[in-house]
Amino acid sequence: MSEALVTVEAAGTGSTVPAASGARLFWRLRAQRAALVAAAVVALLVLIALAAPLLTAVEGQDPTTYHPSLIDSARGGVPVGSFGGIGADHWLGVEPQTGRDLFARLVYGARVSLGVALAATVIQVVVGVVVGVAAALGSQWVDQLLSRITDVIVAMPLMIMSLALLAIVPASFPRPVLVTLVIGLVAWGSIAKIVRAQTLSTKGLDYVSAARLSGWRTWQIARRELLPGLAAPVITYAALLVPMNISVESALSFLGVGVKPPTPSWGQMLTAADVWYQAAPQYLLLPAGALFVTVLSLTVLGDGVRTALDPRAASRLRVGTGRKDPAANARADVGQTAGSADVTKKKEASA
C-alpha cells in the first residue's frame, strides 16, 4: 500500500492537468495491485464473452435448446441427477423446468451483460460530451436550455425512467438493443455536467484564446483544443458508469422487462432462481456470483483508473480508496461532489 502511494504521489507532481495517454494510464495503473487484479478479471470476462460460441462448442451445447429428458417433470421440473444435473455433457448442470444448458446460458449471459453495459456507456459518453461542450460553448440561451434539461435528466431516477421507457416501445423491437438505448439515453446527465464544467474552465485559457484569435471555427477549437483536455475526466467517469450499467441491465432483466428469454442474461436467470435454490443451488449462485464478480472488478478498476488519472484526489486522503463513491450512486454523485467541492472553496474564500 505505502509503495503504491509513493509512486502515485511522485507521479502526481508531474502534471496539473493529467494527460490521458494510454501508456501513462497503464504505468500508473501498474502501481495499484488491486486495480491490476481487477483489470485481469475484467479481461478474462471479456474474453469469455467473446469466446462464448467457442466455449459452448467445446462443451457441445447451446444456450437455447430444451432438454426435456433431463428434467423430472413429476417433481415439478427439477433437473435429473445430483447437483442439478452436473456432468460431462452439462458442465454446470441444466436449468430447472426447461433443461437448457446452464454453462452455455452463463457465458452467453456475459455477452449480454458486458455488451449492453459497454454500448450504453458509449452512448452516455457521446451524448454527454456533445451536450456538455455545446452548453459550454453555445450562447447563454443554449447553455440555459441544455443545462436545465441536464438537471432534469439527473434528477429523474434512472431505474424508474428506464422501466417506464421500456413500456412505450413495441415488443417486436430487439430487446438487448432497446435496453442499451434506454440506459444510454437516460443516464448521460452526469457526464454532460462534468464536461460542461471542464470546458468552461478550459475555454478561458490562453491557448484556447490564441486559437480563437487566429480565426479557428468553434468546432475546430472544440475538437483540437478542448476535447484532449476532457479525456481524463470523461474516461474516469465512464469507468464508473460501466458497472452501474451492468447493475441496471441486470435489474431490468430481473424484473422481466429487460432482456427477455430465450436470450440469456444474468439478471433474468435470477428471476426464478429462489424457487429452485434447494434442488439446483448453482442456478442461483452462478449468475449471482457472476454479477458480483463482474460489478466488483469493474468498480475496483474504475477506482484505479481514477486514482491513476487524478493522483491528487488519492494522495489528499492519504489512504487508498479515494473520495467519490463508485457505481451504485455514480449518477447522483457527480452533482453532489461538485456541490460539496464548491462549498469547500467558498469556505476557503470566506476564511
Add this chain to the structure above:
Amino acid sequence: MSGFGGFLLRRAVGTVITLLAVSVIVYVVFYATPGNVAQITCGPRCSPEQVHQVAERLRLDDPLSVRYWHFLQGLFVGQDFSTGTSVEHCAAPCLGESYQTGRQVLDIILGKLPVSLSLVVGAMVLWLLLGVGTGVLSAWRRGRISERALTAVTLAGTATPVFVIGLVLMIVVCGELQLLPFPQYVNFTDDPEQWAWNLLLPWLSLALIEAATFARLTRSAMLETLAEDHVRTFRAYGVGERAIVVRHALRGAFAPVIALNANNVGSAIGGAVLAETLFGLPGIGQELVHAVAVVDLPVVVGMVLVISFFVVLANAVADVLYAVADRRVVLA
C-alpha cells in the same frame, strides 16, 4: 436572516421550475412519441373503439402545446372526461385513469404509497445509522486491520445489486435458518411490531448497499477534516482522540452526508422497485413493474411524475438542510 429568507425563496422558485421541466419532458417523451400514440397509451389489449376514444380524449388533432396545456390543467384544476355515455370528473391532481382497470391513477398510487413509504423511510434510517457508524469507525481505526476489513466490506457492498443481496438474505434467513417468515406486508396501523419484523429483510437489502456508499463518504470526509490544521492544534493541546473524532471530524462529515442522502432518494426508490418485486410487497414499485408489463401508459406516466416529484422535492429539502448545517452556502 433576510439572506436566509431570500435563499429559501430562490430555492423554492428553482424547484417549481425544475418540476415544470420534469412534466414537460415526461409529457413529450411519452405522449409525443412517433407511432400510434392512442394505441400505445391504451395498451395492446384495447379494442379499436377504445383506441378511438383514447385518441379523442388525448385530443391528438390539437398541436402539442395545446395538449400539454390540457395535461397541466388536469394536474392543477382537474379535468372532465366524457366516456361517451356519461361525464366523469377527475379531481385536482388529475393523473388520468388506467385504461386496463378503469381506476384513477392517483387512487392507485395513494393506495400503494404506505407500503413504499414504509420501505424507503425505514431503509433510510437504517442506512444512515449503519453507514455513518461504519464510516466513523473506519476513519477512527484508519490504517489498522479492522479498517482494511471495513473498507473491503463496504466495497463489496457497493458492488452487489439490491436483488442479489435480497435473494441471498431471503434464502439464508427465511429459507435455511428460518429466523423470520417470508416477508408479507402488514399495515403499520394494524400491528406495528409485525410491520417492522416483516419489513426487516427488505430494509436490510436496500440499506446495506446504500450504507456502503455512506460509509465511504463519511470516512473520506472525516479523514479530510482530521488532516486539517485546526485538528492538529487540538491534538497539540492534548484534546482526546475520541473528542476530536466525535466532536470535530464527525461535524465535517455532516453536510456531505445530508447532500448524498437526498441524491440517493432516487436510487433508493429504484432499489425499492426491486425489493418490492422480490419480496412481494404491494407497493408502487410492484405496481409500476406490472403497469410496464401490461403497457398501462397512464399509470406508468403518473408514477414517473409522482416519483420524480418526490426526488426533486427531496433534493430541495436537502439543499435547505445543507444551508442550515452550513450557513455560508446562503451567502454565495
